[in-house]
Amino acid sequence: MSQDLYELLGVDRDADGDTIKKAYRRLARQYHPDVNPDPSAQEHFKEVSRAYEVLSDPAKRASYDRGGDPFGGAAGFGQGAGFSFTDIMDAFFGGAGATGGRGPRPRERRGQDALIRLEVQLADAAFGVTREIKVDTAVLCTTCHGSGATPGSKPVPCETCRGAGEVAHVQRSFLGEIRTLRPCAACRGYGTIIPDPCRECGGDGRVRSRRTLTVKIPAGVDDGTRVQLAGEGEIGPGGGPAGDLYVEIHVAPHPTFTRNGSDLHCTVSLPMSAAALGTTLTLPTLEADVVTGEDTDSGLETSFDLDVRPGTQSGSEQVLRGRGVPGLRGGRGDLVVTLVVETPTRLDARQEELLRELAAIRGEEAPSGQVRATHKGMFGRLRDAFNGH
CATH class of the missing domain: 2.60.260.20 (Urease metallochaperone UreE, N-terminal domain)
Structure with missing residues (x-):
């Protein structure tokens, strides 16, 4: 390959990793054999992929900048090319990697909605009523305030994935080495590990509790009508926002009507x-x-x-x-x-x-x-x- 790798990707020699990745994805969408059957385009796609393989790897890029052979004598596309199959898929299908990597998933997530059934009399359903109800839902842990860690401690970066929340798995194929990203099993994709979990919630950031709520039932509700109480459902993991609570109305039989x-x-x-x-x-x-x-x-x-x-x-x-x-x-x-x-x-x-x-x-x-x-x-x-x- 005589052409300069930076020129192949159309980037400056001082371009950072994100700029190189975006340039490669743009060219991959243009020259990939699935979208461009021209033989010259296929050859250009191989050259672009080899250029990205070198410039996306800090060690190979440093060797290339010093004038060395980053491929170690390997020739031809597919013979040692370690391009990322994930990058190609993201370039075509708009995966999370197209915005700079999937990254670790947040510990804070929205809680689930909750449902409770409430029986009322026919007159209450007809003219409206205000009732107090008792619900058992997940609430914010008052000990760790949702962090999941014992007070005074905090989550630490995962040593397995180095905080990325995902690890690379390399598999050999006729295309070469295909690298895919999977959630880190050690930290379950969070990128951090809680070394000292809160004893009250076990690291979840929430606990079960019974509480009393006041619900206003509007006039005219019928059997099966659901009244929504926004933000009164389950608190999310990691102290995330609460879901909604739905009160389903059941009207008791009336002796006359x-x-x-x-x-x-x-x-x-x-x-x-x-x-x-x-x-x-x-x-x-x-x-x-x-x-x-x-x-x-x-x-x-x-x-x-x-x-x-x-x-x-x-x-x-x-x-x-x-x-x-x-x-x-x-x-x-x-x-x-x-x-x-x-x-x-x-x-x-x-x-x-x-x-x-x-x-x-x-x-x-x-x-x-x-x-x-x-x-x-x-x-x-x-x-x-x-x-x-």
Whole structure:
């Protein structure tokens, strides 16, 4: 190789290692056989690789600068060329080495998110509530303050990787010696070793602890809704930032109301006579669950009157607008009341006599009944829709 190695890479003779590495990667992307099939480009790529092999090695570079043969008589690409396969991969795929080496990984890392399930009553989910919860999570070690080292001591550079966090593994192939970098097993890639770990946390920088938090549950949450508490999750290793805590809401069954989205549903039973003559029923509201004996001035309506029209049929529904569950984004659902008419099963003699007189007056002593299909097929429903039924 007669051409000057510095000229091959296009760098000055006093260029530092990072400048030489960047120049090599730029040329490797230009002349590598996988992207440039020109035979002359392949030959140029070999020369560039040999130049980088010499100038990236301080000992070989010093020998070359003194006029010596840095290859020790080896000839040809692949016969002793100790270029870094990692450098080529980084040049094409933008690996961490393209920014000056992967380096040691930090001990401080973000903690994991945590999840806790909280059961609330339907009224609490509807109107919102503030609750205290107890959580078991990793917290910052107060002895070492996250460093993992016993107070008065500190981590020291790893002797195996000399603080780099990674070590080179050389493997021979038809290309020559391929050098790959792997995390250092001695320091687990951190680049430092804690010779005297904290006895409280064992060098992790965090410990488990139970603590009490206050969570505000907004009005309108539904079963399965998650409330996020930012920064209240697990503290990260090495005292890293905490993750988030998610409180998953589970709504307990209610004895009166069931929920469907923002709507409430309930079923009210009433006697046959009340359904026939009509009546007014007093029903509780969901707000009644959040009003105690001391909240008489709260202004919340604890009951309401439901007017049952004469001749109400069993299974009919009444929709009361705005008496359901508040929405997370405003508004409020409806309350759907299903009326079930109860038929008496036991009659005394006088009651039976009166009912028979009523049946005679209405001509219902021997009713023939009306037979109709319980379920209609799709085409039957379409036919009735077109016929106005």
